[in-house]
Amino acid sequence: MRIDVFQQVYDLLFNHYGPQKWWPGDTPFEIMIGAVLIQNTHWKNVTKAINNLQERNLLSLPSLHDASYEEIADCIRPSGYYNIKAKRLRNLLQMIVEQYDGDLESLLSDSTDDARENLLSVKGIGQETADAILLYCGNHPVFVVDTYTHRVFSRHNLVPDECGYEELQEEFTCRLPSDSKLFNEYHALIVNVGKDFCKKTTPLCEQCPLKGVEG
DNA sequence: CACCAGGCAAGTA
DNA sequence: TACTTGCATGGT
Numbered sequence A: 001m002r003i004d005v006f007q008q009v010y011d012l013l014f015n016h017y018g019p020q021k022w023w024p025g026d027t028p029f030e031i032m033i034g035a036v037l038i039q040n041t042h043w044k045n046v047t048k049a050i051n052n053l054q055e056r057n058l059l060s061l062p063s064l065h066d067a068s069y070e071e072i073a074d075c076i077r078p079s080g081y082y083n084i085k086a087k088r089l090r091n092l093l094q095m096i097v098e099q100y101d102g103d104l105e106s107l108l109s110d111s112t113d114d115a116r117e118n119l120l121s122v123k124g125i126g127q128e129t130a131d132a133i134l135l136y137c138g139n140h141p142v143f144v145v146d147t148y149t150h151r152v153f154s155r156h157n158l159v160p161d162e163c164g165y166e167e168l169q170e171e172f173t174c175r176l177p178s179d180s181k182l183f184n185e186y187h188a189l190i191v192n193v194g195k196d197f198c199k200k201t202t203p204l205c206e207q208c209p210l211k212g213v214e215g
Numbered sequence B: 001c002a003c004c005a006g007g008c009a010a011g012t013a
Numbered sequence C: 001t002a003c004t005t006g007c008a009t010g011g012t
Helices: A005-017 A028-037 A043-055 A061-066 A069-079 A082-100 A104-108 A112-120 A127-136 A147-155 A165-175 A180-197
Strands: none
Touching: A005 A165, A005 A180, A028 A043, A028 A082, A028 A104, A028 A127, A043 A069, A061 A082, A069 A082, A082 A104, A082 A112, A104 A112, A112 A127, A127 A165, A127 A180, A147 A165, A147 A180
């Protein structure tokens, strides 16, 4: 019996990169904030923004919820789209206050479906951000799809180019065991190989650990 | 200098 | 429904 190609890709990536220890961040709250700030932005910029929040003691739900819009925007300026992201952070905190009495752990221990639905109801939280929060803050077994996932897998003809978020996510979900630890590592590995070998303009590379893998 | 990054929502037809 | 555009800083 042949091993599934998605499993093969995981093995190739894991053998090449080793365990990733994601998500960068010390607390679920910090990880959640990072999930919003990373949207279409380099992680290096997000680090600066998070450091600014840390310096002003804003890395907790009550303190950030109390902070003014201007102060938040000023802190997260390096992460880009700072006006819209400040609003998104406030929307997210507001939902947690209203739906979960301001308790992040309460959101994270809710059922996956209910927590996801509440996250998606927030303006500024889309499917990827919601799933990243569910997986990397709450260890829910949901596979996080991102631009690298689509690019790497379509470029290797493992999924059709026009594959959408849910369709792509389903490919992983139905081929792999529902294991949050596996999903955690796999997504991180895909981002890694995407950054190194599957940029928008770089078409192909001899050193790519996925060289020769085709659907 | 141009281009891009671990998206998302609003606007247009 | 299916495209297009605005949002913005900092690294290469």
